[in-house]
Amino acid sequence: MSKRIEVNDLNVYYSKFLAVEGVSLTIEPRTVTALIGPSGCGKSTFLRTLNRMHEVIPGAYVKGEVLIDGNNLYGPGVDPVLVRRQVGMVFQRPNPFPTMSIGDNVLAGVKLNNRRMAKSDADDLIEKSLRGANLWNEVKDRLDKPGSSLSGGQQQRLCIARAIAVQPDVILMDEPCSALDPISTLAIEDLIEEMKADYTIVIVTHNMQQASRVSDRTGFFNIAGTGKPGRLIEYSDTTTIFSNPSIQATEDYVSGRFG
Amino acid sequence: MSTTTVAVPLTNSLTAGKLPRHSGPVVLLVSWLVTAAVFLIVQLSGASTSFNVAGTLFFGTVLYCIAIYLLSFFVEGVRKAKDRLVTALVTAAFVIALLPLISLVATTVISGLPAFLTPTFFTSSQRNVVGPGGGALHAVIGTLLITGLATLISVPIGLLSAIYLTEYGRGRLARAITFFVDVMTGIPSIVAGLFAFALFSLLFNDPGIRFGFGGAIALSVLMIPVVVRSSEEMLKLVPNELREAAYALGVPKWLTILKVVLPTSLAGIVTGIMISISRVIGETAPLLIISGFTASMNYDLFNERMMTLPVFVYTQYANQGTDTQAYLDRAWAGALTLILIVMVLNALARLIAKLFSPKLGR
Ligand SMILES: Nc1ncnc2c1ncn2[C@@H]1O[C@H](COP(=O)(O)OP(=O)(O)OP(=O)(O)O)[C@@H](O)[C@H]1O
Numbered sequence: 001m002s003k004r005i006e007v008n009d010l011n012v013y014y015s016k017f018l019a020v021e022g023v024s025l026t027i028e029p030r031t032v033t034a035l036i037g038p039s040g041c042g043k044s045t046f047l048r049t050l051n052r053m054h055e056v057i058p059g060a061y062v063k064g065e066v067l068i069d070g071n072n073l074y075g076p077g078v079d080p081v082l083v084r085r086q087v088g089m090v091f092q093r094p095n096p097f098p099t100m101s102i103g104d105n106v107l108a109g110v111k112l113n114n115r116r117m118a119k120s121d122a123d124d125l126i127e128k129s130l131r132g133a134n135l136w137n138e139v140k141d142r143l144d145k146p147g148s149s150l151s152g153g154q155q156q157r158l159c160i161a162r163a164i165a166v167q168p169d170v171i172l173m174d175e176p177c178s179a180l181d182p183i184s185t186l187a188i189e190d191l192i193e194e195m196k197a198d199y200t201i202v203i204v205t206h207n208m209q210q211a212s213r214v215s216d217r218t219g220f221f222n223i224a225g226t227g228k229p230g231r232l233i234e235y236s237d238t239t240t241i242f243s244n245p246s247i248q249a250t251e252d253y254v255s256g257r258f259g
Numbered sequence: 260m261s262t263t264t265v266a267v268p269l270t271n272s273l274t275a276g277k278l279p280r281h282s283g284p285v286v287l288l289v290s291w292l293v294t295a296a297v298f299l300i301v302q303l304s305g306a307s308t309s310f311n312v313a314g315t316l317f318f319g320t321v322l323y324c325i326a327i328y329l330l331s332f333f334v335e336g337v338r339k340a341k342d343r344l345v346t347a348l349v350t351a352a353f354v355i356a357l358l359p360l361i362s363l364v365a366t367t368v369i370s371g372l373p374a375f376l377t378p379t380f381f382t383s384s385q386r387n388v389v390g391p392g393g394g395a396l397h398a399v400i401g402t403l404l405i406t407g408l409a410t411l412i413s414v415p416i417g418l419l420s421a422i423y424l425t426e427y428g429r430g431r432l433a434r435a436i437t438f439f440v441d442v443m444t445g446i447p448s449i450v451a452g453l454f455a456f457a458l459f460s461l462l463f464n465d466p467g468i469r470f471g472f473g474g475a476i477a478l479s480v481l482m483i484p485v486v487v488r489s490s491e492e493m494l495k496l497v498p499n500e501l502r503e504a505a506y507a508l509g510v511p512k513w514l515t516i517l518k519v520v521l522p523t524s525l526a527g528i529v530t531g532i533m534i535s536i537s538r539v540i541g542e543t544a545p546l547l548i549i550s551g552f553t554a555s556m557n558y559d560l561f562n563e564r565m566m567t568l569p570v571f572v573y574t575q576y577a578n579q580g581t582d583t584q585a586y587l588d589r590a591w592a593g594a595l596t597l598i599l600i601v602m603v604l605n606a607l608a609r610l611i612a613k614l615f616s617p618k619l620g621r
């Protein structure tokens with residue numbers, strides 16, 4: 001299920017503005033990779049290029065290549081819709097669909113794509129996904145209530161359930177815990193730990209402890225100054241980044257001396 | 260004895276002077292009574308022949324504003340005093356805005372009820388009627404048919420344009436559409452009528468053409484910009500995060516629009532459509548030009564003149580026969596019917612908005 005991601009010399013532009021420059025890295029299957037760095041250095045921008053979500057923003061485009069199991073996302077004739085079915089995404093702010101119930105939110109990937117599904121299969125999928133997102137016990141009695149009736153942390157786990165219900169190979173998470181309390185954060189971190197068995201996960205976070213707790217490898221992004229492009233400064237095993245980084249800027253950042 | 264008592268300060272430092280409850284209404288009543296007394300004296304002294312109700316209410320309210328401000332200023336302090344003064348002013352402004360509306364509805368109901376309640380009003384037309392009697396069925400049917408068709412034409416065009424503008428439109432074409440929609444909002448309704456008339460008289464080479472369909476086209480010209488504008492605003496309100504959430508699930512754009520964006524904004528869109536219907540249902544000038552007027556039933560939008568309620572009101576008023584009162588009564592009854600139709604539509608819109616609005620809360 002999970003896949004290997006290979007990024008070669010990727011530049012991301014917003015119209016004329018070069019936001020991220022020259023990123024090359026390889027992400028192994030069944031690992032968690034954390035992206036850290038100061039605000040505005042292009043972490044979200046880079047993350048969104050991994051499933052072509054940046055194309056939603058007018059004027060955004062990339063140069064370079066992203067290979068998922070050898071298939072170039074930016075090759076000619078690639079359909080971004082098919083890419084996103086393989087590479088799911090969880091956003092910083094929980095965004096369940098307000099017109100749908102909790103159950104329908106989990107099934108959104110199926111229902112919105114007009115696919116039919118037998119009632120029993122649908123129920124199984126809902127239960128499996130909600131269990132996968134550690135939410136089943138809290139909502140199993142109110143699956144027909146609106147998704148917005150949950151707490152923020154529950155909504156975020158609902159969004160994770162929604163993302164894994166389409167059975168992607170890769171899951172991207174952009175600061176998934178930044179709006180959550182420590183307990184929900186822990187629940188999601190545990191979840192990431194479990195999900196690692198099946199998925200390749202890339203997570204953006206501002207929380208160093210979180211990065212060191214959940215990830216196997218860590219990438220540090222930085223910018224030289226405002227208006228300059230963001231770059232991948234160092235990419236290595238998480239333990240190395242946090243205990244023995246080879247670049248001074250990384251050490252300054254992880255030890256809290258700037259940024 | 261070893262009971263320890265917590266020292267309670269004699270005066271709570273958080274309290275401030277406060278006027279007794281209901282002092283607002285009481286002061287208002289007193290102000291009115293005082294002014295009423297003044298006007299009564301004026302009347303008794305022979306300076307005026309009748310008691311001035313409007314004057315009493317107006318000066319009484321002014322007196323109230325001053326009195327409550329001063330009272331509150333001395334008892335409660337300047338912040339509360341200002342609050343009370345502004346509350347009084349805002350409430351007065353609201354009442355003043357409401358007065359003409361209430362007066363209008365009351366007049367229409369009182370003048371319209373006699374003819375409205377005649378048994379034939381909703382069962383027959385004005386065919387061969389010269390005195391009292393007859394009905395407005397032909398006009399009700401005409402209004403429903405023409406406005407209904409106009410809605411059928413405008414809603415798809417308007418809604419699709421709004422979707423284009425919010426979801427797809429970039430660059431010159433979108434800006435041109437926005438510009439023309441803005442211009443169209445300002446078109447005087449008579450121009451829309453003349454446009455439809457010119458169009459169809461040229462198309463069918465008939466300088467005296469009159470038919471219901473033309474009226475529907477004229478109304479659509481007026482309605483489309485309203486639908487575009489209101490739907491566009493509603494679609495823009497849908498958070499981008501929901502669109503992104505759908506894209507991230509691998510949902511194509513058109514399905515995202517159809518199944519996420521539209522349902523989320525449906526309540527607002529429906530309300531906008533209802534408002535646009537209310538906007539055109541009372542149009543007289545364009546319908547007078549292109550649909551004409553008639554005293555007979557006509558269910559065919561594509562043939563012959565077709566009566567509508569506003570035009571019915573107009574013709575009843577403009578061509579009063581010998582029994583003037585019968586015509587005036589029918590004019591008012593027509594106006595009352597129109598108001599009722601608009602009210603029913605609005606109630607429907609609210610109901611629909613309530614049924615479809617995204618379920619928030621628990
Ligand atoms: N939609 C956009 N249009 C133009 N420029 C953008 C857009 N989004 C982001 N940028 C620019 O791209 C650069 C990188 O932004 P990005 O959102 O990727 O930062 P980030 O690392 O995710 O920051 P944060 O930690 O605050 O989320 C910034 O300079 C930002 O101003």
Ligand SMILES: [Mg+2]
Binds near residue numbers: 043044045174
């Ligand atoms: Mg970000």
